[in-house]
Structures are given as C-alpha cells and as structure tokens.
Amino acid sequence: MVNHSEFGQIAQGYVGPVVTAYLKSFEITRVLGEKKEDQSDRQNMRFWQGTSALHASIAPAMLLSSHTIRYGSNLMVNIVYVSGNDSIEEVRSVDAVMNSLSFTGR
Numbered sequence: 001m002v003n004h005s006e007f008g009q010i011a012q013g014y015v016g017p018v019v020t021a022y023l024k025s026f027e028i029t030r031v032l033g034e035k036k037e038d039q040s041d042r043q044n045m046r047f048w049q050g051t052s053a054l055h056a057s058i059a060p061a062m063l064l065s066s067h068t069i070r071y072g073s074n075l076m077v078n079i080v081y082v083s084g085n086d087s088i089e090e091v092r093s094v095d096a097v098m099n100s101l102s103f104t105g106r
Contacts, residue, residue: 011036014076015047015067022063022080023053030054039099045069048098050091055084064091066098 023031032052039046047067055061065080079101081094 010045010069011038011047011067014069015049015065018067018076018078018080019049019051019063019065022065022082023051026055026061026063026082027057028053028055028061028063032060039066043070043102045071048095050095060084062091064094064098066101068101 028051030053032054034052035050037048039048045068049063049065049067051063051065053061053063061082061084063080063082065078067079068077069075079098081098083090083094
C-alpha cells in the first residue's frame with residue numbers, strides 16, 4: 001500500500017504534468033483557484049482536481065480532472081472536462097459522473 005507522502009509525490013510527478021499540459025492546450029491564461037483532493041481507496045490511487053481560470057476567449061473557465069491508477073498497474077486513466085460555464089451545478093454533475101467510474105477486474 002502507498003503511504004500518504006508517496007501520494008503527494010505521485011500527484012506532483014505524474015498528475016501535475018498532465019494538468020499543466022491541459023492548461024496549455026486549452027489556452028488557460030490565468031489560474032484563479034485550485035482545489036485538489038486525494039480520493040484514493042483500497043483499489044486505486046485517485047486524484048481529483050478542480051481549477052477555475054481565465055481563458056483566452058472564454059471567461060471564466062473551469063477544468064475538472066480525475067486521475068486514477070489501479071494498484072499494481074502502470075496505467076493511469078486521466079479524465080479531463082473543460083467548460084466555459086462556471087456553474088456549481090455543472091461542477092457537481094461532472095464530479096458525480098467521474099466518481100461513478102471505476103476499474104473492474106476480469
């Protein structure tokens with residue numbers, strides 16, 4: 001099992017670059033705020049991040065992302081949602097969809 005300090009290193013080393021790439025590719029010009037959560041459980045390391053920002057042509061913008069690594073796997077699944085609608089309802093809906101997804105064993 002991964003200890004809590006390792007989660008931070010994994011998030012910084014693997015999740016951070018993915019989020020940075022999305023911010024750049026979607027032309028996010030300025031980050032206004034971020035919320036990061038470790039939503040890991042017994043099956044997966046799961047990192048969630050919400051970012052509110054200014055976009056080159058859409059303001060405000062939001063970027064929600066979930067990054068999941070199943071224990072014992074070298075595969076990371078990244079789900080990223082970008083919207084120009086800074087709506088609390090939309091954030092809750094997207095977050096519920098992301099939380100409903102899970103890995104299944106064969």
